[in-house]
Structures are given as C-alpha cells and as structure tokens.
Amino acid sequence: MSKRVYIILSFLFNFCFSQNNSPLLASLISGDPILKNIIDKKETYKPQIIYTQIDRDKNNDPIFTDHTYLLDSTNYFYCASLVKLPCSILALEKLNELNINGLNKHTYMFTDKTIACQTAVNKDTSSASGYPSIEHYIKKMVLISDNSSYSRVFEFLNPKYIHKKLNAYGYPQVRIVHRFDPICKPEVNHIMNQVRFFDPNLELVYKQDADPKFTSLPNPLGTIILGQDIYNKKKKLVSEKKDFTYSNYIPLSNIHSILKRLLFHNHLPEKNRFNITHSDWAFLVKHIGMYPREAGYPRYDPKKFDDSFKKYFIYGNKVKVIDSDTLRVFNMIGYSYGFLVDCAYIVNYKTKTEFMLSAVLYTNSRNSFGSGSYEYESIGIPYLKELSTEIYKLEAKRRKTYEPDLSEFDFYRNTSDTSKITKVTIHGNITVNGNPSTGNIVVKSVNKHFLYYPEVAADKEGKFTLNLLAGEEYEFEFNVKDSPPQVIDINTKKNKDNDSINVYVDFMSARLEKMIKTKQDSLFLAMLKVYNKISLRQFSEKYGTQKLEGLTFKVQIGAYKFIENFNYNSVAGMPIIIRETFDDYITRFTMGNYATYNEAYELLGRLKETKAKDAFILAVYNGKRLYLNELIESGLLK
Numbered sequence: 001m002s003k004r005v006y007i008i009l010s011f012l013f014n015f016c017f018s019q020n021n022s023p024l025l026a027s028l029i030s031g032d033p034i035l036k037n038i039i040d041k042k043e044t045y046k047p048q049i050i051y052t053q054i055d056r057d058k059n060n061d062p063i064f065t066d067h068t069y070l071l072d073s074t075n076y077f078y079c080a081s082l083v084k085l086p087c088s089i090l091a092l093e094k095l096n097e098l099n100i101n102g103l104n105k106h107t108y109m110f111t112d113k114t115i116a117c118q119t120a121v122n123k124d125t126s127s128a129s130g131y132p133s134i135e136h137y138i139k140k141m142v143l144i145s146d147n148s149s150y151s152r153v154f155e156f157l158n159p160k161y162i163h164k165k166l167n168a169y170g171y172p173q174v175r176i177v178h179r180f181d182p183i184c185k186p187e188v189n190h191i192m193n194q195v196r197f198f199d200p201n202l203e204l205v206y207k208q209d210a211d212p213k214f215t216s217l218p219n220p221l222g223t224i225i226l227g228q229d230i231y232n233k234k235k236k237l238v239s240e241k242k243d244f245t246y247s248n249y250i251p252l253s254n255i256h257s258i259l260k261r262l263l264f265h266n267h268l269p270e271k272n273r274f275n276i277t278h279s280d281w282a283f284l285v286k287h288i289g290m291y292p293r294e295a296g297y298p299r300y301d302p303k304k305f306d307d308s309f310k311k312y313f314i315y316g317n318k319v320k321v322i323d324s325d326t327l328r329v330f331n332m333i334g335y336s337y338g339f340l341v342d343c344a345y346i347v348n349y350k351t352k353t354e355f356m357l358s359a360v361l362y363t364n365s366r367n368s369f370g371s372g373s374y375e376y377e378s379i380g381i382p383y384l385k386e387l388s389t390e391i392y393k394l395e396a397k398r399r400k401t402y403e404p405d406l407s408e409f410d411f412y413r414n415t416s417d418t419s420k421i422t423k424v425t426i427h428g429n430i431t432v433n434g435n436p437s438t439g440n441i442v443v444k445s446v447n448k449h450f451l452y453y454p455e456v457a458a459d460k461e462g463k464f465t466l467n468l469l470a471g472e473e474y475e476f477e478f479n480v481k482d483s484p485p486q487v488i489d490i491n492t493k494k495n496k497d498n499d500s501i502n503v504y505v506d507f508m509s510a511r512l513e514k515m516i517k518t519k520q521d522s523l524f525l526a527m528l529k530v531y532n533k534i535s536l537r538q539f540s541e542k543y544g545t546q547k548l549e550g551l552t553f554k555v556q557i558g559a560y561k562f563i564e565n566f567n568y569n570s571v572a573g574m575p576i577i578i579r580e581t582f583d584d585y586i587t588r589f590t591m592g593n594y595a596t597y598n599e600a601y602e603l604l605g606r607l608k609e610t611k612a613k614d615a616f617i618l619a620v621y622n623g624k625r626l627y628l629n630e631l632i633e634s635g636l637l638k
Contacts, residue, residue: 080334190214231370316385338364
C-alpha cells in the first residue's frame with residue numbers, strides 16, 4: 001500500500017468498534033494521579049479517549065497514528081454542542097450546492113414560524129448589519145456555543161439533508177434530530193420552518209418552504225434509558241429515568257474524524273473533502289480557534305467571555321487573557337446532563353508541535369438529570385486540562401523526520417512589535433447622502449494564508465486606519481453597509497522604511513449590484529447612439545453652442561458598474577472636480593461643469609480615448625438633473 005493511500009485511509013477510518021487500549025496512553029495515565037483516579041472509576045465516569053499523533057511526509061501531507069483508551073461507540077453519551085460542528089460544515093456545503101446567485105453565507109436569513117413551538121427570527125442586533133445570516137450563526141456557535149444559532153441552522157438544513165450527507169461521508173451512526181431552542185415535542189419536532197434569504201436591499205434571493213415530512217431514524221444503539229431520577233419542568237425530583245432514545249448522538253470517533261476531515265481538508269483528494277470553498281474552510285477553522293474577544297462581530301465582553309471560554313484542554317476554562325501567540329486550540333466542546341466532551345487540534349507554531357485529542361467523561365455522581373448540579377468544575381474540566389497538558393508535554397519531546405509547515409493554520413499574528421508596523425490608511429467614499437460611509441474591514445490573507453485581524457470601523461471621514469505587519473502581502477475584504485463585499489490587495493513589502501501607505505477605493509452600491517454583471521458600457525453606448533433620432537454629434541451640431549441661464553452640462557463617470565473604474569487610474573490628469581454618492585446610491589466622479597454642450601462633448605471625447613467606462617454628459621437645469629433626451633423633450637433648447 002502506498003503512503004498516499006495510507007494517509008487517505010487514515011482520514012476516513014472511524015473507530016466503529018471497541019478498540020484495544022493504547023499502551024502509550026495506559027503508561028501516561030498510570031503515572032498521573034488525576035488521570036488514574038478517573039480511569040480507576042471508569043464505571044462511574046465513563047471516560048473515552050482518542051489521541052492522534054501527526055507526522056508529516058516530505059510533501060507536508062499528514063500521517064496519523066491514532067491511540068485510543070476505553071473507546072466504545074456503543075457506550076452512549078449525550079453529545080450536546082458537538083452537533084454544531086457538522087451543522088456548521090453542512091450549512092456552508094448546502095449553500096454551495098444550491099448555487100443560487102446572491103445566496104451565500106453573508107446573505108440575510110429570516111426564519112419563519114410554522115407551528116407554535118417554533119421561533120421566528122428576522123433581526124440580530126449582534127451582527128454588523130442588524131440581520132441574521134449563516135455566517136453570523138456559525139460564528140456564535142463556534143465562539144460561545146450559542147444554542148439558538150444552532151437551532152436556526154438545524155432548521156435550514158433539515159434532518160433529512162443532514163443524515164443523507166453524513167451517511168454519504170461515512171457517518172451512519174450520527175443522529176442530529178432536534179433543536180435546542182425551542183424544545184418541540186417529538187410528535188412535531190420534525191416539522192421544519194420556512195426559511196427565506198434576502199439581499200442587502202431586502203429583496204428575496206431564495207425561499208425554502210416549510211417541510212412537515214420526516215421519516216424518523218432509529219437510534220443506532222436502540223433504546224437508551226439512563227440515570228435513576230430526573231427533575232421535571234417544575235424542578236421537582238421524580239423517580240423516573242431519562243430517555244435519550246430520541247436525542248442527538250455522535251460517537252467520539254465520528255466527531256474526531258469530522259474535525260480531522262475539516263482541518264486537513266487541503267490534503268485530501270477532492271472526492272473525500274467536504275464540499276466547501278477554501279474561503280469557507282478558512283472562515284470556519286479560523287473561528288474554531290479564535291477567542292471571543294477577537295470576533296469583531298459579534299462583540300463579546302471579555303469580562304463575561306474569557307479567552308479560555310470553551311477551551312477545556314490546556315487552559316481548563318480558567319485563563320482570562322491568553323498571552324501566547326504561538327499556541328492555539330482549535331476545538332468544539334459539549335456539556336449537558338453531566339456529560340463533558342472536548343474535541344481539539346492543538347498546535348504550537350513556534351515549536352512545531354501538533355496533535356489531535358478527543359475525550360469525554362460523565363460528571364454526574366448523583367445520576368440525576370435536570371438538577372444542574374454536575375461536577376464539571378471540580379472533576380471534569382481539571383481532568384481534561386491534565387490529560388491534554390500531559391500529552392502536550394509528550395508531543396513537545398517527540399522527534400519527527402520532517403518538521404511540519406503549519407502556516408495554513410496561522411490565522412493569527414501578533415502586531416505588538418511597532419518596529420515592524422506599517423500604518424495603512426484606506427480612503428473610501430467621502431459621503432453617502434451627506435453621511436460618512438461606514439463599515440468594517442478584515443485582513444483576509446497574508447502571503448496567501450488567511451489571517452485574523454480585528455475588524456475596525458471607518459472614521460467620521462470614511463477612512464480606515466490599520467497598523468499592519470511590514471513586508472507582507474494582504475488582501476482586504478470590505479463589508480460596507482448597502483454594499484457587496486469587495487477585496488483589494490495591499491503590499492507592504494515595497495514599503496521598506498515602514499512609512500505610512502494611503503490607499504483609495506470606492507464602494508459599490510449593493511442596490512445596483514446587479515448592474516455589475518453587464519459587460520456593456522450601457523449609458524455611454526446608448527448616448528453615442530440616438531436620443532429622439534438625434535445622435536450625440538447631431539446634438540452637438542444643433543445645440544452645442546447654446547447657453548441658457550441656470551443650465552450647465554456635467555461630464556461624469558458612474559462608479560458602480562465597472563470595478564476597474566474604482567481607482568480611476570485611466571483618467572489620471574483629468575480635471576476631477578468632486579466625488580459624490582447621491583441618494584440613488586450611485587457614486588459618480590464629476591469631471592467638469594460647462595456652460596455649453598460642446599465644451600462637455602470635447603472632454604467626453606478625451607475620456608473615451610482613456611477607455612474610461614460609463615462616462616456620460618448630464619444636463620443640470622436649476623438644480624434638476626436631466627439626461628439629454630429629457631432636455632430635448634423639455635423644449636428649453638431652441
């Protein structure tokens with residue numbers, strides 16, 4: 001078997017049956033009192049462990065060696081928020097498969113209410129736009145494990161789609177069958193809401209009808225009854241066991257494999273990858289490893305959400321501010337009913353350490369459900385921290401034939417060294433309806449590797465000011481209200497002295513985004529043809545020298561159709577008078593104001609020679625804009 005085939009199979013291999021306990025893990029556990037205490041009481045704590053060593057070949061492709069301990073896919077645990085990882089992946093995949101123009105993770109998503117237990121959502125005050133979207137829901141799921149976001153994504157996906165896709169990827173045991181918020185009764189839980197997607201103008205892009213039909217899937221483990229008593233909705237203890245038969249379920253081996261498949265997406269043959277774009281991949285993986293304070297939007301208060309929030313491995317959920325810019329934990333967690341689970345890829349960019357670790361245990365010594373009294377803090381999290389720390393020490397000492405290149409995961413870069421900083425000022429539209437343009441900017445890549453950079457807002461003059469690492473190549477993605485995303489390149493390598501850089505861009509109106517698709521300079525060509533059977537040349541001959549009090553002719557370029565117009569390099573040296581964005585959301589450069597048409601016509605000819613697109617002449621009479629055909633029809637010219 002070739003090494004390449006071995007690598008692929010190690011991606012796809014799922015531990016479907018109980019595995020032999022790894023001697024390596026057995027030795028590690030026996031020498032640590034905290035770990036040994038849990039394993040010695042395995043009937044109480046129900047622990048399972050998967051530890052994956054990662055080596056690289058000469059091409060930097062990963063080779064995995066999996067070590068397991070007490071792994072048993074028939075030993076049920078409630079997976080809780082682990083379901084948010086496959087749902088995030090599949091939401092991005094479904095958007096790509098729908099392949100509808102204007103439908104993507106940024107598109108506003110409205111959820112309608114079909115039955116009483118469902119929730120209608122058409123606003124999200126935590127997003128920059130004020131509206132919900134798949135992108136924003138995913139951010140909230142992976143950053144702070146938001147349950148409502150999961151429920152809205154679950155409704156968009158539909159359990160039928162979820163299980164069809166997961167089964168095709170080799171995960172037939174997974175069950176994702178219910179919302180978290182609200183909790184619908186089993187007899188109506190299968191009814192899916194209507195979901196609608198809208199563009200920034202709130203024009204409908206796509207509607208997914210409500211779906212009342214769903215064939216229930218049997219639990220792969222059969223009937224699952226756990227515990228000895230439960231607290232009912234009135235918080236009263238009753239002698240009744242908890243039925244998990246119709247609850248979500250992901251075997252530890254499956255979630256470990258799903259995270260592995262996502263993380264090392266770029267090293268798999270296309271047929272074995274999730275059907276997501278590289279941009280989707282970078283967005284999701286970056287946010288899985290991000291701290292809440294780094295999010296930009298949503299904005300999370302560091303006092304409420306520490307850096308180690310949701311980071312049980314290594315940090316134990318107890319570190320307020322993580323200073324290290326070399327160590328990252330890319331992970332998903334779950335906790336509910338006393339079950340506690342963490343699934344992670346842990347990497348140190350400086351020491352070139354990398355490994356995967358997944359572990360679950362049960363911290364409910366009373367065996368009662370619904371009380372909220374579980375031993376997460378006293379037993380569960382300390383155990384997970386200790387396990388990951390000991391394996392990290394082991395990995396730090398392990399010698400490897402090939403040093404890994406971890407740059408594909410280096411989304412985060414420290415910019416505290418001011419000697420390596422270049423100040424970049426990005427100038428956008430001056431005004432929109434008299435108000436400064438606003439928005440946010442995200443550094444999308446450094447030397448073609450995606451990077452995290454805090455989102456910043458434009459100032460009162462519509463400028464963005466950033467301190468960036470010198471000597472790098474950047475791509476910036478603008479997200480401006482009422483505008484589609486736009487990307488520009490900035491190269492600080494050419495700036496050897498670390499001087500400031502000024503960049504000039506113009507934002508395109510989303511309300512006129514559809515016009516971008518035209519390959520034809522429609523205004524310019526139409527005006528070169530005829531108005532009322534008179535060509536522009538004939539107009540010049542007949543009316544070109546006429547003057548009228550209150551009448552001027554403007555030469556303008558529309559800045560919304562052609563991206564190559566945005567920097568206006570082609571008209572350098574021309575007499576640009578003013579740049580404006582009018583109440584019709586069209587940005588225009590006015591190149592000149594003239595009392596006669598022929599003066600404007602001469603400048604129009606010069607603009608044509610520069611190959612400027614969408615250049616045209618506009619008449620203004622006593623403040624009212626008139627196109628030339630309207631001017632003829634007005635009878636003002638004789």
